[in-house]
Amino acid sequence: MTQDAEPAAEGRRLSTRETAERLGVKPETVYAYVSRGLLTSRRTPGGRGSTFDPREVDALARHGRRDQPAAGGDGGEAAGAPAIATGITLIGADRYYYRGVDAVALAERYGCEEVAEWLWTGTLTPGIRFSAPEETLAAARRAAGALPGHSGPVDRLRVAAVAAGVADPLRFDLSGATVLATARSLIPTLVDALPLAGREPGPRATLARRLWPRLTATAPDEASLRTLEAALVLLIDHDLAASTYAARVAASVRAHPYAVVSAGLGALEGPLHGAASALAHRMLAEVLERGSAAAVVADLLRAGRRVPGLGHRLYPGEDPRAQALFARLAAVKRAAPALAAAREVEATAARHTSLHANVDLALAVLSVSAGMEPEAGETVFAVARTAGWIAHALEEYGEPPLRMRPSGRYRGPRPPQPLP
Template sequence: MTEPAGLSTREAAERLGVKPETVYAYVSRGLLTSRRAAGGRGSTFDAQEVDALARRHRRPASDATPTTTGTPGAPGVGAIRTGITFIDKGRYYFRGVDATALAQRYGYEEAAEWLWTGVLRPGTRFTAPRETLSAARRAVGALPAHSGPVDRLRVAAIAAAAADPLRFDLSPEAVLGSARALIPTLVDALPPAGGTEAGDPDAEEGALARRLWSRLTDRSPDDASLRALDTALVLLIDHDLAASTLAVRVAASARAHPYAVVSAGLGTLEGPLHGAASGLAHRFLTDVLQRGSAAPVVADQLRTGRRVPGLGHRLYPGEDPRAQALFRLLDGIPAAAPALGAARDVVETTARHVPLHANVDLALAVLSVSAGMPAEAGETVFAVARTAGWIAHALEEYEEHPLRMRPVGHYDGPKPPQPLPLPLPPP
């Protein structure tokens, strides 16, 4: 028996509802397999593989989940289907559950475990393996004293990867095991703000929020302040396809192991237009407190052509729901009153001319300023929190066809053929 003839390029394009050029783009991304047609003319495609791709990218309208990252149901990088976060009408949801309600009820480790597995385990705690933590601490300790928090987190992630011989196992069970070890390693490898952990029973085994607090400030926390930090961690776990999350999915598409996936996210997060936003808000708020009013600080900011940090978010026409949730908690902390008042002064001052609302960076700044944390503390909180979301996205991407994150470049350089370049004459 002879093998059945495959689909021609035109027939495959018709089944997929795309142009013939797009079919070859799918081949370059690894989404389709092409075979040379009989006689050597053209390519053929397996009908079952084409139909499977069509089903993945063209769901019925009743089953289509809205997305904030492109046209629902469209194939390719412009519309990455995800079941993790949905943003709609000023609210955001983790797997269909209101994220702010989840943060009010559960801690970071419980929320992360539920996001990964769909099972809520009260009292979940993440503990770093001793050998892994020791390697990460040695690596972080070798960095210069002026190293930033993301520098330390990236080095800790690399050291943790080197200590894990099973890191290349991408089965869900292995990835989750790596994640449960990596997140506490990132936190516990950071140097304590007070310089020592002696006598602290929660140094490596208590709730992650308490351990992170000791890395951000040498002040003793009260229950309300710890609750605010833990809530911030949950609120920041994921926020759809932000730049760092997209980088994570690209790495996972190439089948990078989970430590490398997190490293990709941390590298993108360090950009000044992403993770550093909370630090700008912290410094701005500190200036407002020192000068006693937001008006001159806002004026100076605008005079230099810079936007006021901590205000506005392109996904929320009103106030960021993450900021709302944190402000409610901070309102019950006496030590946060001055910074909270300064933040409200900033919002009211700018609202005279521009209808911008507070975003989560301003709320994080209130927390960090009131707790005596450095300006980089918000970036650290963001990075640790988002690691759980990055792992969730990696788990999704590992189930997709590999190397699908391969956009087609549009060459606009010199038209070939060009002559070989000439070397510079000797001096």
């Protein structure tokens, strides 16, 4: 459809059959797009079918099948998106790699702090631990503690990042050594600024052990801690996701690392990004309560909503992060009911689509089984991805400044227009 023809389509929505014809796909694929969040459906008033916004359908048609990896096999960019050279993460059809090394293999052998340090410096330091400076942590805790009681953990992380930056007089020093020192102190500051629900671990505890009691009052077993540690490693980076792109834009104008992380956290709060695991958590909890995945999935689809925790635009098959976490969760006894519920959700949806479980569903199994709040998965995501944002900032600081300044394509009224 041409731009001139778009206004004529307003007010009339497309049926599933018309949408499939316009996209050149089968009707089943249309619903797969809905499940992936690429299309929004609306139930027909008084009917059994779904309708679709023609402008949204045409935008998807223009960009091609955005749920498939881009040409070249890295899967890191959608059609029409700018390509940014990076040496951090490569995404393949069924695997992804940190600096050329399989990320799943790294998660099996090393902890979050070790992998983060390796991404930042290219040097692996076994047993490295990050620590938060007392003055910086005190400022972050005061700021996060001043928030209203209904504030979520990511709200506290955002405020803590700002407070930590204000408390650091060297924040504008973008030399490599200073940025690395900032990164090593900022991540534990964010974790330790979260309120405790369980028992405080020792000062030399790993990041996963320090994060666990801030997610739940349930005492951890070793298998659960290993799962959380693996999740932190697997979520450190995933190429130029929306929050990472926002972080790189901030770094391109030479914003300091605290501001870079704040930019990433802002984008992460979008319901189509970091918050997706909370939706999967609530769905799994409902499946366990009702004892039927089929009923829950049916209700979601009837309401025109996607099934959370299924499908990923970069992986035509299974999400390797979900596979790795499910394997670890199988060793957690209390996770068995939630894991079975997740598998049932996946099997139910597979009757009509080719969607597989993604990392959000795996995080939901962990959070539900450990008695965590629905937002726990997003918290894990934010803490881990902070290390990735710093890695991208270090890379971007080495590029020419202000290079991420796209030009707008003006679509408003042509001048001159009368003065209002």
